[in-house]
Amino acid sequence: MLEKIASLFGIPFVQYKYLLHTENTVSKRAIEGRPHVSNILNYVFGFIISASFFYIPLLTDISIYNYALIGITVSMVMIAIWTLPYFDILIYPINYPIVAHTPISSRTYFFVKLTQILSYTIKLLICLNLLPAIAGIWVRSEEYPNLQILFPLVYLTIAFISGFFTIGVMTTFAGFFTKLYAHKRLRSFAKFSQGLFPFLFSSIWIIIYFLPKNIPADTVFDGLSAAAIWFYALPNGWFAATVSVMLAQIEVIYLILTALATVSTTFLVLVPLQSIAKTYSKYLTYLIETDTKQTSMMKVKISKYAKIIKSRTILAGLCMSSVYFYRDKRMLHGILAILGGTGGFAFMLMQADSLHLGWMLKSYSSGLNITFFVLSSFFGVSLMSAFLSNVRYSEHWKASWMFKVIPLTTPLDLWRGSQITSILYIIIPYTLLLSAIAIYFWGVTGILYVLPTLVFILYNMLFHPKPASGLPFSEEINPKKGIMGCAYFIYFNLAMMVFIFILFTAYWIDTSVYFWVYCIIVVGGLIGFVYLFTKKQRNNTVESQT
Amino acid sequence: MINISHVTKEYGDKKAVDDISFEVAKGEIVGYLGPNGAGKSTTLKMLVGLLKPTSGKISVADYDAETELQEIKRQIGYVPEEAHLYEHLTLVEHLQLMGRLYHLDEELIAQKVVELTKLFDMEPQTNQRISSFSQGMRQKCIIMSALLHNPSVLLLDEPFTNLDVNTVTFLKALIQRMADLGKTILYCTHILEVAETLCPRIMIINEGKLIANASVAELREQTNQEALNEIFVQLTDTTGVDEKTDMAVRIVMGVPSDA
Numbered sequence: 001m002l003e004k005i006a007s008l009f010g011i012p013f014v015q016y017k018y019l020l021h022t023e024n025t026v027s028k029r030a031i032e033g034r035p036h037v038s039n040i041l042n043y044v045f046g047f048i049i050s051a052s053f054f055y056i057p058l059l060t061d062i063s064i065y066n067y068a069l070i071g072i073t074v075s076m077v078m079i080a081i082w083t084l085p086y087f088d089i090l091i092y093p094i095n096y097p098i099v100a101h102t103p104i105s106s107r108t109y110f111f112v113k114l115t116q117i118l119s120y121t122i123k124l125l126i127c128l129n130l131l132p133a134i135a136g137i138w139v140r141s142e143e144y145p146n147l148q149i150l151f152p153l154v155y156l157t158i159a160f161i162s163g164f165f166t167i168g169v170m171t172t173f174a175g176f177f178t179k180l181y182a183h184k185r186l187r188s189f190a191k192f193s194q195g196l197f198p199f200l201f202s203s204i205w206i207i208i209y210f211l212p213k214n215i216p217a218d219t220v221f222d223g224l225s226a227a228a229i230w231f232y233a234l235p236n237g238w239f240a241a242t243v244s245v246m247l248a249q250i251e252v253i254y255l256i257l258t259a260l261a262t263v264s265t266t267f268l269v270l271v272p273l274q275s276i277a278k279t280y281s282k283y284l285t286y287l288i289e290t291d292t293k294q295t296s297m298m299k300v301k302i303s304k305y306a307k308i309i310k311s312r313t314i315l316a317g318l319c320m321s322s323v324y325f326y327r328d329k330r331m332l333h334g335i336l337a338i339l340g341g342t343g344g345f346a347f348m349l350m351q352a353d354s355l356h357l358g359w360m361l362k363s364y365s366s367g368l369n370i371t372f373f374v375l376s377s378f379f380g381v382s383l384m385s386a387f388l389s390n391v392r393y394s395e396h397w398k399a400s401w402m403f404k405v406i407p408l409t410t411p412l413d414l415w416r417g418s419q420i421t422s423i424l425y426i427i428i429p430y431t432l433l434l435s436a437i438a439i440y441f442w443g444v445t446g447i448l449y450v451l452p453t454l455v456f457i458l459y460n461m462l463f464h465p466k467p468a469s470g471l472p473f474s475e476e477i478n479p480k481k482g483i484m485g486c487a488y489f490i491y492f493n494l495a496m497m498v499f500i501f502i503l504f505t506a507y508w509i510d511t512s513v514y515f516w517v518y519c520i521i522v523v524g525g526l527i528g529f530v531y532l533f534t535k536k537q538r539n540n541t542v543e544s545q546t
Numbered sequence: 547m548i549n550i551s552h553v554t555k556e557y558g559d560k561k562a563v564d565d566i567s568f569e570v571a572k573g574e575i576v577g578y579l580g581p582n583g584a585g586k587s588t589t590l591k592m593l594v595g596l597l598k599p600t601s602g603k604i605s606v607a608d609y610d611a612e613t614e615l616q617e618i619k620r621q622i623g624y625v626p627e628e629a630h631l632y633e634h635l636t637l638v639e640h641l642q643l644m645g646r647l648y649h650l651d652e653e654l655i656a657q658k659v660v661e662l663t664k665l666f667d668m669e670p671q672t673n674q675r676i677s678s679f680s681q682g683m684r685q686k687c688i689i690m691s692a693l694l695h696n697p698s699v700l701l702l703d704e705p706f707t708n709l710d711v712n713t714v715t716f717l718k719a720l721i722q723r724m725a726d727l728g729k730t731i732l733y734c735t736h737i738l739e740v741a742e743t744l745c746p747r748i749m750i751i752n753e754g755k756l757i758a759n760a761s762v763a764e765l766r767e768q769t770n771q772e773a774l775n776e777i778f779v780q781l782t783d784t785t786g787v788d789e790k791t792d793m794a795v796r797i798v799m800g801v802p803s804d805a
Contacts, residue, residue, distance in 0.1 A: 300638055300656035300672075316646035320635070327634040327675070398630040402691070405594045406647045407619035473632065 011108045020112045043127045050074075050131040064247055065254070067139045068155060069231055069240035071132040072162050076236050078128055079121065079166045121167055122160075129159040154246045162239040165265045169235075232257060235264065252440050259436075309420075313410055317417020317472060318424075321391055324473070325425050330395070334386035335426070342379040342430075346437050361441060364507055367448035367518055370500060376434050376450070377496055380457040383426050385464060385488075391418045392467045393477045400474035411470040418472045419461055419533075427457055452518075455525035456499060460492060462532060547572045547699060547730040548593065553602030555588050555754075562588045564754035565602070572698075575721060575731040577745030579738065581782050585754040586734045587627050590701050593732070594624045606699055620648075623697030625705045627734075629684040633677035637668060637687055640676060641694060648695035655694075662690045666713070681708035689717070700724065703734045718744055742774040752782045 006013040050071075133152040231237030232253065241257035309315045326332060349360065349372070360371040394400075403414065431454050438446030465488055467475055499521075506517035548570040555563040563585040570576045580586045591597040592604060595615045604611035606618040631640060638659055645655035663672050666686045671679065676687065685708050692700065700721075706714045721744060725731055735741050741748060742762055750758040758765060758781055762774060771777045779787060 300642070300659045302652045302656055303642075306652045312646040312649045316643050319639070319646070320632070320643055323639055324632075324634055394632075396630070396632045396634070398628075399632045401596060401626060401630060402644065403647070404596055405619060405622070405624045406644070407616040408647065409616055 006111075009107070009111060011111055015108050016112060019108060020115055023112050023116060043123060047127050047131065050128050062139060063244075064136075064139055064151075064249055065240050065244045067136060068158070068243035069236060071129065071136075071155070072159055072239045072243075073231075073236040075125065075128045075132075075159050076162050076166045076239075079124060079163050080170055082124055083117075083121070083167060083170050117167065121163055125160050125163040129156055129163075133159070148247070151247065155243055158239050158243045158246070161261075161265055162236070165235060165239070165261075168265070235261070238264070256436055256440075311410075311413055313408060313413035314417040314420065317414035318420050319417070320414075321418040321421035321472065322425060324391070324394075325387065325421060328390065328394075330477075331387060331390040334390060335383060338379060338382045338386055342383070342433075345375050345379060346433075349437065349441070363442070363449075364504075365511055365514055366442075366445050367452065368503055368507060368514070369449055372438070372449050373453055373456075373500065374496065376453045377456045380427070380430050380434075380453060381460045381492060383430060384422050384457055384461050387422050387426055388418065388461065388464045391415075391472045392465075393475045394473035395477060397474055397476045400469075400471055403471045403474060408471075412466070414472055415466055415470055416533075419464075422461055423458075427454070427461065430457075448518075451522045452499070452503070455522055455529070456496070458529045459525070460495070462529065463491075464488070547574075547607055548732060549603075549605045550589070550593075551603045553589075553592065553599045553604060555585075555592060555597060556600040561754045563592070563599075563751075566751065566754075566756040567602075568749055568756060568759055570730050570732055572730055573725055573728045574747065575725045575733060575745050577741035577748045578732055578734045578751065579736075579741060579748060579778060580751040584751045584782075586751055587703055589751070590624070590626075590703050590732070590734060593618075593701055594622055595619055620695075621698045623692035623695065623700045625688055625692045625700075625702045627703040627707075629681065629688050629707075631676045631684060631687060634675060636673050636675055637663065637679075638672050640687060641691060644691040645694055650695060658694055662693065666690055682710060682713070685709055686713065698729055700729060700731045701734075702731065704736065705733070706735070706737065706740065714740075738774045738778060748774070750778065750781055757781055 003013040006016050133155040136151040136155050137148050139148065139151065231240070238257040238261035241254040242261045244251075245254045245258045303315065303319050305315060305318055309318065324331060361369065363369045403411070408414070431450060434450045434453060435447055438449045440446070442449060469475075502517060502521070503514065507514040548568075550569070551567050552565050553563060553567070554561060554565050566585075566589065568576075578586050578589070588597060592599050593606065593611075595611065595618065599611075607621045609615075609617040609621070611618055632643075635643065641659045641662070642655055645658065646652075650658075659672075663669050666689070668683065668686055668690075671683060676684065679687065685705070689705060692702075702721075706717065709717070718740065721731055721733070733741065733745060745762075747761050748758065748765060749756060758768075758777075760768065765774070765777050766772060769777045769780050771780055
């Protein structure tokens with residue numbers, strides 16, 4: 001079985017097996033003679049801490065969310081602390097000189113290290129989460145008590161994912177931590193925390209258990225429940241919400257948090273893996289790559305869009321723009337800055353009542369809320385424009401010679417590829433985010449508030465200023481030019497006013513008139529967009545044939 | 547295959563290329579030599595459509611540059627003098643981009659990318675960003691993209707810059723093999739030894755004018771010089787080497803000119 005998995009990744013199994021054995025021995029020896037907490041002691045610690053979880057469901061009527069929150073928080077913190085001193089041993093290939101002269105590929109070495117990290121994490125996760133998972137069967141569940149029997153399975157799965165997420169976060173910040181503090185200081189801190197955190201945790205439970213009788217434990221837990229809301233903003237809150245959702249505790253906020261947990265985990269597991277792989281390739285480029293299997297395994301990934309998009313030029317534009325989308329820091333900074341604004345806007349709407357801004361949520365009719373439309377359009381268009389404006393200019397503009405020596409019959413198709421990137425990477429995710437916010441306020445009909453914004457953003461994208469040559473990434477960056485040109489900004493504001501004016505005029509005439517105007521704008525707008533977007537392509541093709 | 551007739555390129559008052567005419571036949575390797583700023587790169591840029599000639603006529607593979615430039619571009623593989631690339635892309639992404647722009651099939655691109663990177667010893671760098679590449683690696687990257695679409699004409703502007711001896715030896719053999727297969731090669735260089743061994747015919751341009759267009763043997767006969775560098779100096783340098791050296795020594799030593 002293991003042999004098959006190894007061959008699937010192009011790793012010679014015998015090499016992998018013996019190297020893993022050697023590395024385990026070397027890793028053990030590397031910490032010999034240095035002050036450290038042994039792994040076995042860590043596992044015992046884990047069991048002791050998690051044993052206290054049997055108290056929790058018996059002490060009070062704790063909800064699934066709060067119980068999962070406590071358990072997952074403890075597990076994540078412990079995983080973070082315990083992996084901290086292992087950065088230099090497990091993540092960085094410090095032992096590479098030992099094997100550098102041997103015919104071992106960097107890929108094999110990387111998988112050996114990955115196995116080491118995963119096996120250590122899995123053992124820790126089992127110690128920390130097995131008992132809380134079993135104790136969770138007694139947590140109250142008024143809605144679906146029969147589902148409680150599934151608690152251990154659901155909880156363990158999510159706790160494991162949260163553990164890998166933590167490893168992801170720690171690995172991503174490993175470079176940052178090691179730059180900020182010396183390895184020695186980090187190790188001392190980890191050693192100190194390993195003792196302090198379990199002590200604090202156990203102390204809190206003992207205090208709660210022995211509270212004077214006149215302070216009911218429920219009062220304390222009510223206080224803790226109120227505080228738990230603040231954990232919505234943290235990853236442990238997201239994972240706890242996922243446990244609740246999987247045990248049929250369906251609430252909108254839990255659904256949003258579950259989505260956050262899914263997206264962030266996927267991102268954080270992939271990014272560190274790539275980061276470790278890069279570190280390894282940097283250190284191990286001179287490892288002798290004699291394994292013929294590996295060279296024959298080298299494959300070039302064919303774009304997933306290749307089958308859908310017929311035009312090679314559009315595909316080239318899409319692939320290139322999507323790569324620049326997350327690799328060009330200038331572009332990413334612009335987008336992130338506006339995303340910060342969007343987050344502020346979402347928060348402001350959510351807190352509208354407590355901030356005495358309830359008028360912002362006033363709807364004249366379904367889909368007619370000025371604040372939501374203006375702000376969501378502004379941020380949406382800004383996000384889209386931050387991307388497309390930056391696609392025009394590039395620090396590597398001198399490389400655009402290659403577009404000029406190639407027989408491009410339809411140069412604008414490259415730009416069209418960039419436009420599709422903005423739809424896939426900005427407009428669709430942004431629309432989904434807006435939909436989630438709108439559903440939170442107005443239920444399923446909240447979608448009606450989002451559609452006009454979507455139409456507005458799509459048309460702004462369609463008429464966004466193109467590069468003079470029609471070629472993306474081909475103009476020199478000019479700091480004097482803002483993200484949005486002055487003329488474009490004026491046009492944008494005018495268009496928004498006209499949009500609102502039409503909808504309100506229709507509303508004041510009659511609600512049924514408003515309904516028809518709304519339908520025409522949204523349905524007609526979307527059909528018109530598809531027509532105009534594909535029409536330009538057809539025109540390009542005709543021009544190229546003639 | 548390549549036909550240039552009375553081509554001139556002017557930048558304001560300056561003539562970068564002044565009324566040059568030449569032909570390169572199918573399967574021929576022609577060395578295009580000249581001092582810095584003589585007009586070599588300008589000629590190549592006009593051939594590939596990066597610059598428009600002020601006057602004259604250019605055709606490649608019987609396609610007229612004025613009316614059928616796209617067809618000409620399809621025939622050409624171009625290695626420019628300066629290796630400017632989109633540095634956020636990896637080697638694979640760059641080659642895929644080029645393949646797609648030449649409308650190659652995705653499977654074919656993937657196959658060619660794997661084989662070319664292996665051939666140019668660039669396998670460990672396939673998924674690294676170009677920004678981390680050395681100048682030599684960038685040059686290899688450009689050469690690979692020029693070969694990707696199987697061009698019938700290769701325009702090479704100092705293709706061996708920054709390359710190691712092994713790669714240069716391999717590329718010299720490759721250029722020869724390409725010519726044997728019927729590909730036309732116009733090769734711009736300052737490395738006269740390579741031009742002498744690789745190119746049966748040499749063209750020399752100086753101050754925008756084509757001053758020589760013959761085989762190395764004919765040039766030897768015309769100039770009474772044995773080595774190509776001596777021929778080159780005789781044809782392009784109005785001031786003799788000895789005279790120039792004396793002048794340099796005098797300037798360095800600070801001796802007045804009338805002393």
